[in-house]
Amino acid sequence: MSATATVISPSNDIWNGGVEPLNASYGKLMMWFFLVSDAFTFSALLITYGLIRYSFPAYNGEVEAFAFSGSYWPIPEKVFTHFPFLHGIDLPLAFVGLMTFILIMSSVTMVLAVEAGHRNDKFAVQKWMLWTIFGGICFLSSQAWEWSIFIEGIDGWHANLKDNPYGPPAFADLFFFVTGFHGTHVLSGVVLNILIYYNTVMGVYERRGHYEMVEKVGLYWHFVDLVWVFVFTFFYLV
Amino acid sequence: MSSSHSAIIESVVISDQTPESIAQRKTIWVTFYILLAITAFEFVIAFLKGPMGMPKLLVITIFVTLTLVKAFYIVAEFMHLKHEAKGLIMSIVVPITFIVWLLVALLTEGGAMITRWFH
Numbered sequence: 001m002s003a004t005a006t007v008i009s010p011s012n013d014i015w016n017g018g019v020e021p022l023n024a025s026y027g028k029l030m031m032w033f034f035l036v037s038d039a040f041t042f043s044a045l046l047i048t049y050g051l052i053r054y055s056f057p058a059y060n061g062e063v064e065a066f067a068f069s070g071s072y073w074p075i076p077e078k079v080f081t082h083f084p085f086l087h088g089i090d091l092p093l094a095f096v097g098l099m100t101f102i103l104i105m106s107s108v109t110m111v112l113a114v115e116a117g118h119r120n121d122k123f124a125v126q127k128w129m130l131w132t133i134f135g136g137i138c139f140l141s142s143q144a145w146e147w148s149i150f151i152e153g154i155d156g157w158h159a160n161l162k163d164n165p166y167g168p169p170a171f172a173d174l175f176f177f178v179t180g181f182h183g184t185h186v187l188s189g190v191v192l193n194i195l196i197y198y199n200t201v202m203g204v205y206e207r208r209g210h211y212e213m214v215e216k217v218g219l220y221w222h223f224v225d226l227v228w229v230f231v232f233t234f235f236y237l238v
Numbered sequence: 239m240s241s242s243h244s245a246i247i248e249s250v251v252i253s254d255q256t257p258e259s260i261a262q263r264k265t266i267w268v269t270f271y272i273l274l275a276i277t278a279f280e281f282v283i284a285f286l287k288g289p290m291g292m293p294k295l296l297v298i299t300i301f302v303t304l305t306l307v308k309a310f311y312i313v314a315e316f317m318h319l320k321h322e323a324k325g326l327i328m329s330i331v332v333p334i335t336f337i338v339w340l341l342v343a344l345l346t347e348g349g350a351m352i353t354r355w356f357h
Contacts, residue, residue: 022326024322032326036334040336047337047340050348051345051351052348053348054348056352057352101274104270107316111315112263115262119259218317226313229305229309230309233305237280238298
């Protein structure tokens with residue numbers, strides 16, 4: 001695709017002091033520092049998971065013989081076995097695998113939107129932002145489904161913060177806190193993505209002459225994907 | 239322009255066929271396939287670890303290593319950190335290493351708790 005556009009060459013990178021520290025604009029650098037602090041928050045949650053998990057006995061028997069009990073930590077492939085529309089079929093970790101794929105895919109569409117922004121290609125930015133928003137909504141819907149199955153529990157024994165049919169109460173507490181905190185981040189990301197999409201359609205960035213906002217929100221969106229990579233490993237795989 | 243900064247108004251051609259643009263998109267897709275392949279491999283390990291009788295420490299080491307590899311690709315390529323100024327890379331990566339400290343401290347603590355409660 002080829003077209004012409006009037007562009008104000010970006011002088012936005014220069015800070016008010018007249019220089020550009022670390023070759024990054026103020027907004028981009030601050031987004032990075034915010035993400036470092038957010039990384040600390042998520043690490044604290046995940047390391048707490050490690051602390052509490054290792055303060056409980058592990059299940060050491062055969063995987064086939066595993067039975068839920070409050071006296072040891074459950075093994076994830078026995079807890080997360082459901083898949084939508086395939087009721088009664090045992091598909092361990094398949095759904096969470098799909099969720100991982102959705103999030104990585106939406107990271108790809110986001111970085112494609114950023115790339116389109118570098119070329120001032122408004123139409124392509126709109127297209128990729130829409131796909132990214134779609135991916136985010138798919139992920140949130142999947143998580144809602146995952147939570148409802150988890151809370152539903154086994155044979156009328158529901159999971160809540162005090163009690164759950166899978167293992168020690170702390171197992172469900174950590175599941176709700178860690179995936180919930182991550183899900184809240186995804187929700188914020190989708191809202192930010194919608195705002196960016198709206199501004200793109202309204203020509204805000206076209207008039208501004210650059211699409212750096214897409215890049216900054218993109219950093220946040222990739223961070224959310226990054227956190228999920230860790231949640232996926234420590235919650236579902238290990 | 240109400241901005242105090244100097245601005246040069248110019249006309250540019252929008253094209254997704256410049257060598258730079260093509261190379262960037264190629265990097266994006268290569269990164270995607272690497273992430274996809276690693277995740278698929280993690281699944282294979284998750285299902286083979288039981289039947290193959292892999293030691294727990296080995297499984298955890300594989301998963302943690304692969305997760306760090308994935309994290310590297312997301313941060314370096316998708317978040318573009320690899321191509322930023324060295325000072326920026328350092329101000330992000332150096333503070334993150336403190337997390338390792340917290341990890342070691344709290345896992346040791348978790349091990350101490352199990353000894354007190356269950357033995």
